[in-house]
Amino acid sequence: MHKENTQVLVVGAGPSGSTVSALLHAQNIQVIAIEKAQFPRFSIGESLLPACMEVVEQAGMLEAVKNADFQYKDGAAFRRNGVYTQFDFTDKFTSGPGTTYQVQRGNFDKVLADSAADQGVEIRYQHELLELEFVGERSLLTVNDQHGNPYQIEADYVLDASGFGRVLPRMLDLEEPSCLPPRKAIFTHIVDNIDESKIEYDRNKILISVHPDNHDVWYWLIPFSNGVCSFGVVGEPSFFENYPQDKIAALKQLASEEPGLATLLADSEYPNQAGELGGYSANVKQLATKHYALLGNAGEFLDPVFSSGVTIAMKSAQYAADCVVRQLNGEQVDWQQEYAQPLMVGVNTFRTYVEGWYNGMLQDVIFYQNPNLRIKQMISSILAGYAWDTENPYVKNSLQRLTTLAEVVRES
Numbered sequence: 001m002h003k004e005n006t007q008v009l010v011v012g013a014g015p016s017g018s019t020v021s022a023l024l025h026a027q028n029i030q031v032i033a034i035e036k037a038q039f040p041r042f043s044i045g046e047s048l049l050p051a052c053m054e055v056v057e058q059a060g061m062l063e064a065v066k067n068a069d070f071q072y073k074d075g076a077a078f079r080r081n082g083v084y085t086q087f088d089f090t091d092k093f094t095s096g097p098g099t100t101y102q103v104q105r106g107n108f109d110k111v112l113a114d115s116a117a118d119q120g121v122e123i124r125y126q127h128e129l130l131e132l133e134f135v136g137e138r139s140l141l142t143v144n145d146q147h148g149n150p151y152q153i154e155a156d157y158v159l160d161a162s163g164f165g166r167v168l169p170r171m172l173d174l175e176e177p178s179c180l181p182p183r184k185a186i187f188t189h190i191v192d193n194i195d196e197s198k199i200e201y202d203r204n205k206i207l208i209s210v211h212p213d214n215h216d217v218w219y220w221l222i223p224f225s226n227g228v229c230s231f232g233v234v235g236e237p238s239f240f241e242n243y244p245q246d247k248i249a250a251l252k253q254l255a256s257e258e259p260g261l262a263t264l265l266a267d268s269e270y271p272n273q274a275g276e277l278g279g280y281s282a283n284v285k286q287l288a289t290k291h292y293a294l295l296g297n298a299g300e301f302l303d304p305v306f307s308s309g310v311t312i313a314m315k316s317a318q319y320a321a322d323c324v325v326r327q328l329n330g331e332q333v334d335w336q337q338e339y340a341q342p343l344m345v346g347v348n349t350f351r352t353y354v355e356g357w358y359n360g361m362l363q364d365v366i367f368y369q370n371p372n373l374r375i376k377q378m379i380s381s382i383l384a385g386y387a388w389d390t391e392n393p394y395v396k397n398s399l400q401r402l403t404t405l406a407e408v409v410r411e412s
Contacts, residue, residue, distance in 0.1 A: 001142075002151040006032045007328060009141055009155035011168070013123050014043065015052075015310050016295040017161030018112040020317035021121040022059040027325045032153065034127040034143055036165065039113055040106035043163070044187065044277060046230045047073065047206040047222045047307040050089050051385025053097040055314040056112075064115040070101035070108065071225040072204050076383055079260045080210035083367050084200050093378040094386035102206065102222050104189075104230075129167055132158065134291050157324050158292040161317070164277075166298050169284050174294075176283045180303060180354065184240060184278040186247045187232030192223065193267040199260060206307065209258050214239060216358050218305065219254070219261060231255070231265070234304065237278060247274030287343065288335035290327070293320045300347055303354045311385040312347060319343050345395075346387035352398035353382060361406035368409045375405065 010017045013035035021031045077086045090098030126146035133140045141153045160168040169175045203223045211217035217235035243250040255261045287299045296313025327333040356362035378394045390396045
């Protein structure tokens, strides 16, 4: 069997895979990325956060993203029982970009991958990892090429950027149950035909709407630059049992039940099939060793409510690239202390706010009509993706601060 050598093998060419490959290539590290699919391909997770733009720029991809004509995004809007509120991500506690984009991921992921390739990264599409074996200090990977022919790659380090495919967690028996209860999302792309004169609405923001009778059920509405929106609903699986099995029919019925969405989407068209994603929250026994690291969704995925997926993916790419470069340069790297623990600072902050959303604490804070402006800036920073800024008290002591803030809001 044909055998090749590389310093780093990256599994997956989505946002974390393309980004980490570009970051490593810029440090003169030899990288091969293998990707099971052919780009462009559909992926969910279409509303980016401003914090990821710092990594996009560091990876040399900012101009490519700017030139792709994606929908500008400057914040998030929320609606519950007729109450509408907004967070402007340019008005935040943490320094850094305050704007980003809402993207159809097939196009966005291809822009990033093409940018990495333009920088010199080798990406092999329709190549699938079959086996992984650790041989001394190196890894031996068996891969199928686009014609179904197996070959081997020997690598100094392996990065799993396979997203929901979770290739290494499945292959190495690393998966663990998530601490979050199972939830399900149904979604589609609609031609929205929204008349913004009918109801308060801002196309530059993602809209999160709460079901009027079930506050742990929520809707996303993510506008794109071409008159299309991503529209989805998230709830516990049992919630959907009372709705049509036809997911488009279910989405239409659910839209009609939330008065704001019923107005916004009154003239919308549903030309596409609906998708479904269930049991998406995931965890692993360990994120990294001296042989491999798990990036983004391959390691842990929380919940789509705050659009944290791509930001966590890119931050993991940033942290991993730094550690890989140092290890390949002969330094001793403690992957738990220098990769996993720093990454989990942000993941755990997001976890606090995801759990706070579903138990009602964060919803009460978000929909409070007389907020302290400084505190709102701190919350805005986290919603904008700056969940690693430990100078922000609502990051450093996330659960304690959020709990106290919710109690104050409820009392007043």
